[in-house]
Amino acid sequence: MAVGIGVAGSVATSPWVVQGAQLSGTPEEQKNKEIVGLWFTRFWGRTVDLGVVDELAAPDMLLKYSLHAPRRGREAIRTFMVGFRTAFPNLNFWGTADLIAEGDVVVGRWAGGGTHTGPDFGDFFAGSLSPATGRFMHFTGTTVLKLKSGMIVEEVSLDDGLTALQQLGLIRAIT
Numbered sequence: 001m002a003v004g005i006g007v008a009g010s011v012a013t014s015p016w017v018v019q020g021a022q023l024s025g026t027p028e029e030q031k032n033k034e035i036v037g038l039w040f041t042r043f044w045g046r047t048v049d050l051g052v053v054d055e056l057a058a059p060d061m062l063l064k065y066s067l068h069a070p071r072r073g074r075e076a077i078r079t080f081m082v083g084f085r086t087a088f089p090n091l092n093f094w095g096t097a098d099l100i101a102e103g104d105v106v107v108g109r110w111a112g113g114g115t116h117t118g119p120d121f122g123d124f125f126a127g128s129l130s131p132a133t134g135r136f137m138h139f140t141g142t143t144v145l146k147l148k149s150g151m152i153v154e155e156v157s158l159d160d161g162l163t164a165l166q167q168l169g170l171i172r173a174i175t
Contacts, residue, residue, distance in 0.1 A: 029101035032147050036099055036106040039145070039152060044093040044112070048085055053078050058151040065141075066161040068123050080123070087121035087129070088114035088137075096140070106145045113138035116168065126170040137164040 025033070035056055042052040053074050063077050064070040071080050085091055093112030100107045115136045122128035129135070141159025145152055165171040 025101050029103070029106075031150070032104065032106050033099045033101045035147060035150060035152065036108060036145050037095075039155075040093070040095065040108060040110070043081065044110070046092045048081055050078050050081065053081075056152055058148065058153040061152055062154045062156070064154075064156045066157065066159050067125065067164060069125070083121070083123060087118040088116055089118055090114045104147050106147065107142060108145070109140070109142050111138070111140045113164065113167075124165065124168075124170060126165045129168060129170070133169070135168045137167045139164040139167075 039052060039056050042049040057074055057077060060073055061077060062070060062072050063080065068080065071077050091112070091114035093110050095108055096111050097109040113136065116129050116133045118132065120129060120131045139160040141157050143155060143157040143159075145156075146154040162171065166173045
């Protein structure tokens with residue numbers, strides 16, 4: 001399930017960098033932002049290229065988001081994304097601010113979501129969706145990624161998962 005998206009390969013052309021942004025930081029920090037921009041675009045963007053997992057993720061990478069159980073390792077991360085994209089075929093996330101780098105850490109703010117038109121999906125901590133509910137989720141978050149030797153070793157996000165769970169009908173809003 002690898003679908004290429006024609007990424008130009010530079011942080012300046014990544015949708016994760018706001019147009020007109022000034023490039024700043026050390027050469028290592030710029031390279032780290034480029035790597036994260038490619039990761040976000042090819043893994044979390046409109047289409048997925050699962051080859052990016054082998055290219056940019058460390059073999060024991062940790063992927064941790066509030067809605068799902070943590071994943072460790074390339075195969076677990078690939079399996080997670082295949083299931084997520086099968087349940088939400090139009091899943092898409094994009095940057096809402098410039099990436100920020102400090103040493104081996106890069107931070108990105110994002111927004112996105114998708115419509116559940118696929119099979120049942122039981123990967124949420126708060127419950128499962130029956131097949132093709134047609135429910136749409138849109139939420140935001142901030143993700144911190146740690147890199148080592150040009151590979152992503154950790155991706156941890158703090159997101160507005162409560163909003164997504166309410167939109168999907170897994171949690172009721174208080175009225």
